[in-house]
Amino acid sequence: MACRSGARSSRVLPRRKPTPLAPKLHPGTGLPLSRARGQHLLHNRGVLQKLIDAADIRASDSVFEVGCGTGELTTELLPRARKVYTIDLDERMAQETQSRAQASGFQNLEVVTGDALRVPLPRRFDVCVSNLPYKISAPIIFRLLRRISEGQPWRSAVLMLQKEFADRLLSDPGEKGFSRLALNVRLFARAVRLFDVSPGSFTPAPEVHSTVIRLEPRIPAPEVDFNEWDALIRVIFFRRRKTLRRQFTKLSTLSMLEQNYKMWCSLSGVKPSPTPFPQLVLEVLQDEAMLRERAFAMDLDDLHLLLKAFNKRGRQGRQDGTQKLLDAVKTIPAKELSRWQRQSLRSAIRLSVLDTQDVNASTAVLARRAKSWSPSTRGSLFAQRRYSFRLERFGVESLQVALKSTVWIIAKTQLAELRAVKPMAGGGNAMSTAKMLGRAVGVSLLTATALVAVQVLRIKRRRGPKGFKDFVATSVPRSAEEDCARDRFSAKKLPKNIEAIVIGSGIGGLYLAALLAKSGRVVVVLEQHYVAGGCTHEFTDKGWTFDTGVHYVGRAEKYGKLLELVSEDPIEFAKMGSDSDGYVYDQIKIGEEAIHSLRAGRQNFIEDLQRRFPEEKEAIERYVEMVVKCNKSADLHFFGKLFPRFLQRLLDPLLSAKFNKLASRTVKEVMDELFHSELLKAILCGQFGDYGMTPSSASFFIHAGIVSHYLDGGYYPVGGPQNISRGLIKTIEKAGGRVLVNAPVEKVRIRRVIGDLKTAEVYPN
Numbered sequence: 001m002a003c004r005s006g007a008r009s010s011r012v013l014p015r016r017k018p019t020p021l022a023p024k025l026h027p028g029t030g031l032p033l034s035r036a037r038g039q040h041l042l043h044n045r046g047v048l049q050k051l052i053d054a055a056d057i058r059a060s061d062s063v064f065e066v067g068c069g070t071g072e073l074t075t076e077l078l079p080r081a082r083k084v085y086t087i088d089l090d091e092r093m094a095q096e097t098q099s100r101a102q103a104s105g106f107q108n109l110e111v112v113t114g115d116a117l118r119v120p121l122p123r124r125f126d127v128c129v130s131n132l133p134y135k136i137s138a139p140i141i142f143r144l145l146r147r148i149s150e151g152q153p154w155r156s157a158v159l160m161l162q163k164e165f166a167d168r169l170l171s172d173p174g175e176k177g178f179s180r181l182a183l184n185v186r187l188f189a190r191a192v193r194l195f196d197v198s199p200g201s202f203t204p205a206p207e208v209h210s211t212v213i214r215l216e217p218r219i220p221a222p223e224v225d226f227n228e229w230d231a232l233i234r235v236i237f238f239r240r241r242k243t244l245r246r247q248f249t250k251l252s253t254l255s256m257l258e259q260n261y262k263m264w265c266s267l268s269g270v271k272p273s274p275t276p277f278p279q280l281v282l283e284v285l286q287d288e289a290m291l292r293e294r295a296f297a298m299d300l301d302d303l304h305l306l307l308k309a310f311n312k313r314g315r316q317g318r319q320d321g322t323q324k325l326l327d328a329v330k331t332i333p334a335k336e337l338s339r340w341q342r343q344s345l346r347s348a349i350r351l352s353v354l355d356t357q358d359v360n361a362s363t364a365v366l367a368r369r370a371k372s373w374s375p376s377t378r379g380s381l382f383a384q385r386r387y388s389f390r391l392e393r394f395g396v397e398s399l400q401v402a403l404k405s406t407v408w409i410i411a412k413t414q415l416a417e418l419r420a421v422k423p424m425a426g427g428g429n430a431m432s433t434a435k436m437l438g439r440a441v442g443v444s445l446l447t448a449t450a451l452v453a454v455q456v457l458r459i460k461r462r463r464g465p466k467g468f469k470d471f472v473a474t475s476v477p478r479s480a481e482e483d484c485a486r487d488r489f490s491a492k493k494l495p496k497n498i499e500a501i502v503i504g505s506g507i508g509g510l511y512l513a514a515l516l517a518k519s520g521r522v523v524v525v526l527e528q529h530y531v532a533g534g535c536t537h538e539f540t541d542k543g544w545t546f547d548t549g550v551h552y553v554g555r556a557e558k559y560g561k562l563l564e565l566v567s568e569d570p571i572e573f574a575k576m577g578s579d580s581d582g583y584v585y586d587q588i589k590i591g592e593e594a595i596h597s598l599r600a601g602r603q604n605f606i607e608d609l610q611r612r613f614p615e616e617k618e619a620i621e622r623y624v625e626m627v628v629k630c631n632k633s634a635d636l637h638f639f640g641k642l643f644p645r646f647l648q649r650l651l652d653p654l655l656s657a658k659f660n661k662l663a664s665r666t667v668k669e670v671m672d673e674l675f676h677s678e679l680l681k682a683i684l685c686g687q688f689g690d691y692g693m694t695p696s697s698a699s700f701f702i703h704a705g706i707v708s709h710y711l712d713g714g715y716y717p718v719g720g721p722q723n724i725s726r727g728l729i730k731t732i733e734k735a736g737g738r739v740l741v742n743a744p745v746e747k748v749r750i751r752r753v754i755g756d757l758k759t760a761e762v763y764p765n
């Protein structure tokens, strides 16, 4: 009997269990290869060689490899490095690699069998090279980054990753793949894509393509506590497209944060804030204007700011702690602490409050590293470390920080001791502790004062402009593969003989810097964003490149010449639209009404409007006349600004009367006066996006400026607007300067003013 359904047939003929596929065997060793363990061994010698070359191993290096497999890569590393340390989950693989190394007479290999996510990493290594099992790529990279944050950096890591994973890791804020991993990598290291590898290079061939990347830690490592930072990132990347307000009002997130906060309060002896916790969190977000931010579009600076804001709230609690210390000083009887000791202790405590965040971060590191040290040893060792480290790099100011840190630690630990000893041993012990305390504070104050004095003398002895001497500038050149607009800051990259620094790489800053460079000056431009060029910024998504600011420009023949003057690369402008459509540069669509196209040329502009609104013929002509008049009057007005102040006041009625009259009217006022048709008014205001204000609040002057700017047509920079900034950057670089991004300027120190602060003609000496 024929079966009609599959279900029926399965009952009649019991289904056979599928025979498991036999694992693929390694052709050289016969070992079974498990896909589940990511055992895709690299057999392509060319790729192997490229991987080794990229790692740039020195004879003195200690190299760490995750997953040795049958030792293809390991045996190439052994002759090049001082020591190779490798971990593999599979014991047979580990044994195979060990015996290959022994057979070739290498004594510098250490193989460990185990899970690379659990086994401790080698105590020190310079380079990490690995054809990573793709399943553990992310946690391994996190382990490597944590190393950096713990102050044990490696020099570089060359890693083979799944291509899609590498794309995500290298993505920028706002791009689709931007994730917690990409952000953490960006914080601690510089990541570069090296080359792609096809599946055929492995045995067995994986189903995906691979990419090799290089990570280089940032030096110095950013001053954030990795755990604190990562906890924040975890919270906000949980749903990366939601606003921060949504993320931080989620009950589970709030209760977890509240628990942490309370725990921290009890450990620090601080009373929790009386403000309800959810409100406390929202206040922080509100103060930083971050309620509407979304994790996927936030860059490092935003996140730093957020972490700092949360820390600042914590600091308020710490100030309560300081008050506790001050109160404790009060309770010490007069006979146990001299007036001088009491005073210096009080001022030491107050002084230290100024930089508690610094102190706190450092004590946390110290506590991790030196749990067994006594508090006072910890304090003084820590202080010494900070003194020497900061002294060379930042000068006097750092001494003050160091001083604050030292006295804070000494005061805190000694007071704790004092309180602990007193009830048990009575006045005698308390007395000696108090003396010790006084002495410690005194000694640290004296040492710091002496160091300050030395530093002051050094500065005084400096004569003449020395430029930016504190930096150890070695002018490390930009790597060829790096985009000149994304050259990340490192002190090493600074030229040795800087003559001018421009803060901010907006097109104004870059143009100025390029002009200075053209006159032979070595200029450094510092930009806090991750890409230079302000509004010329472009980003890429799904293979498409988007501009963010410059969509079209007017009067390219005239302004293009200004660029040509200073740009290293010629910048070409293509006229928008085409001959057949009369070079349309903008289209205005209002509701369901037909689109109104703006064609290049004043006459076209007038005729197209008159054809559509014949009843407003004369008003349209008057409008264009007013636009032109307003612009002419503006030229005259700004010309007047070139005169000295007293002359400006005299000339104002003559040069600025017309301008003042037109500029003080809003766009809406002028439109209402001239036209009846609401549609015509709306079309004429259609370019309001260019000046960003509504017609009822914008001055007619700014409107007239925009309209006449485009009257002769719109232009687009060929190759995209970022090429404008690249051309300027190349001019700056040609003169020996540098444009460095990820370089937020926190402070401008003016040592001596030559010039006039009011006119901003200041030359730092």
Ligand SMILES: C[S@@+](CC[C@H](N)C(=O)[O-])C[C@H]1O[C@@H](n2cnc3c(N)ncnc32)[C@H](O)[C@@H]1O
Pocket (backbone or CB within 6 Å): 037, 038, 039, 040, 041, 042, 043, 066, 067, 068, 069, 070, 071, 072, 073, 074, 087, 088, 089, 090, 093, 114, 115, 116, 117, 131, 132, 133, 136
């Ligand atoms: C992609 S193979 C690379 C092998 C070799 N380095 C090569 O390039 O031919 C990955 C290796 O990592 C090992 N492995 C997988 N998971 C691991 C883990 N959690 N810890 C350590 N090794 C692991 C596998 O056994 C395998 O030998």
